[in-house]
Structures are given as C-alpha cells and as structure tokens.
Amino acid sequence: MRRIFALFGIAATLGISGVASAARDVPGALPRLESSSVIVVDQEQGQAIYAKNTLAVQPIASITKLMTAVVVLDARLPLDEQLDVSNEDLDFIKGTHSRLGVGTVLTRGEMLKLALMASENRAASALARHYPGGFPAFVAAMNRKARELGMQDTRFVDSTGLNPDNVSTAQDLVKLVQAGYQYPVIREFTTSSSHLVAVDSGARNRFLAFNNSNGLVRAGQWDIGLSKTGYISEAGRCLVMQARIAAKPVIIVLLDSWGKFSRMADANRIKSWIEMEMGVREPPRIRTVAVRHAPRHSVRASKMIRVRGEGRTVRARTRRM
Numbered sequence: 001m002r003r004i005f006a007l008f009g010i011a012a013t014l015g016i017s018g019v020a021s022a023a024r025d026v027p028g029a030l031p032r033l034e035s036s037s038v039i040v041v042d043q044e045q046g047q048a049i050y051a052k053n054t055l056a057v058q059p060i061a062s063i064t065k066l067m068t069a070v071v072v073l074d075a076r077l078p079l080d081e082q083l084d085v086s087n088e089d090l091d092f093i094k095g096t097h098s099r100l101g102v103g104t105v106l107t108r109g110e111m112l113k114l115a116l117m118a119s120e121n122r123a124a125s126a127l128a129r130h131y132p133g134g135f136p137a138f139v140a141a142m143n144r145k146a147r148e149l150g151m152q153d154t155r156f157v158d159s160t161g162l163n164p165d166n167v168s169t170a171q172d173l174v175k176l177v178q179a180g181y182q183y184p185v186i187r188e189f190t191t192s193s194s195h196l197v198a199v200d201s202g203a204r205n206r207f208l209a210f211n212n213s214n215g216l217v218r219a220g221q222w223d224i225g226l227s228k229t230g231y232i233s234e235a236g237r238c239l240v241m242q243a244r245i246a247a248k249p250v251i252i253v254l255l256d257s258w259g260k261f262s263r264m265a266d267a268n269r270i271k272s273w274i275e276m277e278m279g280v281r282e283p284p285r286i287r288t289v290a291v292r293h294a295p296r297h298s299v300r301a302s303k304m305i306r307v308r309g310e311g312r313t314v315r316a317r318t319r320r321m
Contacts, residue, residue, distance in 0.1 A: 059167055078108065082106070108127065111126050117192050180226055
C-alpha cells in the first residue's frame with residue numbers, strides 16, 4: 001500500500017502523463033501492459049496511479065455507447081416506449097451483423113440495455129433515431145455533453161461507435177465513466193451478465209439471449225460497477241470499467257489493445273498489482289536453494305536455481321570442461 005501512496009505523490013508532482021514512467025521505476029510496480037493507452041484512477045483520491053499515453057486522441061469504438069446512454073437518460077424519454085429497428089439502423093460502415101432484424105420492436109429500456117450490455121449497434125442506432133430531432137440532434141447532444149464534462153479532445157459523429165471518427169483520449173474517458181457511474185440504470189445495464197428479449201415472430205414470440213460483451217462481468221471474479229467494451233479495426237480492442245479492487249474504487253481505461261484477450265489480461269494484471277500493493281494478495285514467492293557443486297575431479301556439476309512459485313525446484317546441470 002505504501003507504494004500506491006508513493007505513486008500518488010508522483011502523480012501530484014508530475015501530472016497524469018508522467019505517472020507511467022514513474023510507476024515503472026518503483027519496485028513492485030505495474031507490469032507491462034499491452035494496451036497502447038492506459039489510465040488507472042483512484043476514485044477516492046481523484047488521482048492516477050498508472051498512466052500511459054493518456055492524451056493520445058484515437059477512435060474509441062463502442063465506448064461511444066456510454067455517451068449514447070447518458071444522452072438518452074438526460075432527455076428523460078420514457079423507457080417503456082416502444083421503438084422499432086428500421087433500414088436506417090443497418091450498419092453500412094462495417095457491415096456488422098445483428099440479430100435485431102428490421103421491424104423488431106422493443107422498449108427504449110431494452111434497446112438501451114442491449115446497446116450497453118451486448119454492444120448492440122442497431123439498438124444504439126434506434127435510440128438516436130427516436131430522439132427528438134433525430135440523428136443530427138442526438139449527435140449534437142452527445143458533443144454538447146462532452147463539452148459539459150470537460151472532454152476537450154472528444155468528438156462524436158454517431159451513436160454506435162462504428163465510425164472511426166468517434167475519437168477521445170484515455171484521460172477524457174475517465175470523465176465519461178465518472179459521469180456514467182452516476183446513473184443507476186447505466187450501472188445496472190452494463191453489469192448484467194445476460195438478458196433475454198422477446199421478439200415478435202408472427203404467431204408467437206421467440207426469445208433471444210444476449211450476453212455481456214465483457215467476459216470479466218460474466219466470470220464473476222470482479223466487483224464491477226460499470227463496464228463497456230469496444231472494437232473496430234481502427235480502435236483496436238478497448239475496455240473501460242469502474243470497479244472495486246481491494247475495497248478501493250478505481251476507474252480503468254484500456255484503449256487500442258490488439259490481442260484478442262489482451263485487454264482482459266491487462267485488466268487482470270492491474271487487479272493483481274493493486275491487490276498486492278494493498279496487501280490483499282501475496283506476490284509469487286521466490287524460493288532460493290543453495291548451490292551444490294560436484295567434486296573438482298567430476299565432469300558434471302549440478303546447481304539448484306531460484307524459481308518462482310511454491311513447491312517447485314528446477315535442477316540445471318552444467319558441464320565442466
């Protein structure tokens with residue numbers, strides 16, 4: 001825990017952009033992460049405990065849908081109003097598939113839940129289309145809200161995030177996560193593991209099951225208060241979360257992670273690091289065994305080497321010449 005506090009002091013001295021390089025110089029600091037832009041913020045202190053390329057402006061993919069939800073909820077539109085999916089909601093940018101066919105009718109609340117939980121693009125598009133004034137008014141409201149939140153390097157052009165011109169920075173997205181966390185509906189919808197919706201199929205309804213796009217939510221080993229994933233080729237794989245780690249509320253932003261599982265692996269590395277710094281998790285134990293050499297006349301010598309973990313020893317043999 002004292003090293004976390006040390007990082008707070010470093011953060012105050014250097015500013016957010018300097019924390020990453022400082023953190024790497026602290027014994028026991030955060031391991032190397034695969035995401036190109038990273039920020040981890042202690043919500044209680046309001047300070048970054050790790051940061052990397054936090055001011056890089058880049059596409060944010062479906063992280064956009066967090067702002068979509070904020071705008072919908074700010075408008076106080078009835079969540080039980082029925083909305084339809086139309087041809088206008090089809091993805092002509094990336095050609096992504098959706099199980100919400102044209103003509104599907106769901107409530108605004110269900111559309112919002114699918115957009116947040118399962119990152120459903122047609123649902124997010126329908127939400128914007130049914131906004132007073134339609135798409136142009138909705139996008140204008142998104143950018144207006146971004147300015148209100150102080151997201152100076154953020155720009156939105158649609159409600160789905162499919163367009164790579166939806167851009168932001170890791171530092172700006174902390175502000176969006178903090179704002180989104182104030183809405184109980186967003187917290188509930190983004191942390192639901194799955195959702196079942198009834199779709200009219202003529203004589204009877206058929207049910208479609210949707211799962212949370214964040215596997216960490218489904219795994220149940222995290223205490224997550226808000227979650228959103230994102231992916232398009234220009235943005236890489238992205239993840240933002242509010243979570244409690246070792247009883248400490250933190251905000252995590254991971255952008256532009258290209259490996260299929262690397263954003264989840266980065267999040268787990270962050271969790272393990274904070275737990276070790278707070279004394280909740282023990283670091284891997286290093287066992288040291290004395291070196292034993294054979295007599296001088298022997299051609300072989302054996303040596304026990306240091307290994308991480310418990311109950312394991314490795315014998316290395318060396319040859320004398």
